[in-house]
Amino acid sequence: DGGITQSPKYLFRKEGQNVTLSCEQNLNHDAMYWYRQDPGQGLRLIYYSQIVNDFQKGDIAEGYSVSREKKESFPLTVTSAQKNPTAFYLCASSAGTGANTEAFFGQGTRLTVV
Amino acid sequence: GENVEQHPSTLSVQEGDSAVIKCTYSDSASNYFPWYKQELGKRPQLIIDIRSNVGEKKDQRIAVTLNKTAKHFSLHITETQPEDSAVYFCAAPANQAGTALIFGKGTTLSVSS
Numbered sequence: 001d002g003g004i005t006q007s008p009k010y011l012f013r014k015e016g017q018n019v020t021l022s023c024e025q026n027l028n029h030d031a032m033y034w035y036r037q038d039p040g041q042g043l044r045l046i047y048y049s050q051i052v053n054d055f056q057k058g059d060i061a062e063g064y065s066v067s068r069e070k071k072e073s074f075p076l077t078v079t080s081a082q083k084n085p086t087a088f089y090l091c092a093s094s095a096g097t098g099a100n101t102e103a104f105f106g107q108g109t110r111l112t113v114v
Numbered sequence: 115g116e117n118v119e120q121h122p123s124t125l126s127v128q129e130g131d132s133a134v135i136k137c138t139y140s141d142s143a144s145n146y147f148p149w150y151k152q153e154l155g156k157r158p159q160l161i162i163d164i165r166s167n168v169g170e171k172k173d174q175r176i177a178v179t180l181n182k183t184a185k186h187f188s189l190h191i192t193e194t195q196p197e198d199s200a201v202y203f204c205a206a207p208a209n210q211a212g213t214a215l216i217f218g219k220g221t222t223l224s225v226s227s
Contacts, residue, residue: 031213031214033214033215035217040123040219040220041219042120042203042217042218042219042220043158043203043217043220044217045208045214045215045216045217048213048214050213056213056214058208058214059115059216090157090158100145100146100165100207102148102160102163103148103150103160103215105157105158105159106157107156107157108157
């Protein structure tokens with residue numbers, strides 16, 4: 001299961017705390033993405049990045065922040081401003097700078113805020 | 115931006131039957147339509163995709179059809195097997211730049227033997 005790695009697999013945080021989810025890929029992919037998965041909601045796009053030092057908001061970016069300082073890494077911070085942070089978070093990457101190639105997903109991080 | 119609708123949300127079939135999942139999209143400029151399969155507890159994986167210059171693509175028991183006029187595309191699984199049980203997601207490019215995918219809400223397929 002190499003390629004794209006998310007850590008940790010499970011994460012618990014207290015309400016009001018910021019938390020950062022890690023995503024690393026060794027596929028030499030230019031594009032990276034963060035999705036949130038909730039039951040019955042599919043995969044909703046949070047943020048995406050086509051190149052280093054550049055990223056764009058997705059449909060549900062409020063309460064989240066990202067950085068892309070290295071090609072291999074695209075960490076996601078869930079801030080205290082996110083009203084319903086408990087969810088399953090998936091990171092993905094794809095070759096090139098378009099969405100018309102296969103996206104490879106990480107194993108996901110399940111975040112629980114109590 | 116793009117909007118992708120997927121139906122049905124759940125689908126139960128007997129082993130050996132066919133299963134069809136349909137998606138509609140809103141942006142007529144969209145040109146790439148992948149399908150992902152997510153087994154329980156696992157990550158989504160691409161199973162088949164189609165580009166707008168063809169109307170149908172097959173890969174063994176799986177096929178995808180595209181109707182650009184009606185703006186819908188469908189996943190067809192023939193001779194279903196219990197291992198086909200999973201959640202299936204369709205997707206389309208989020209914008210005309212095609213820089214991210216927008217996914218449907220998923221279809222939970224259950225194949226009983």
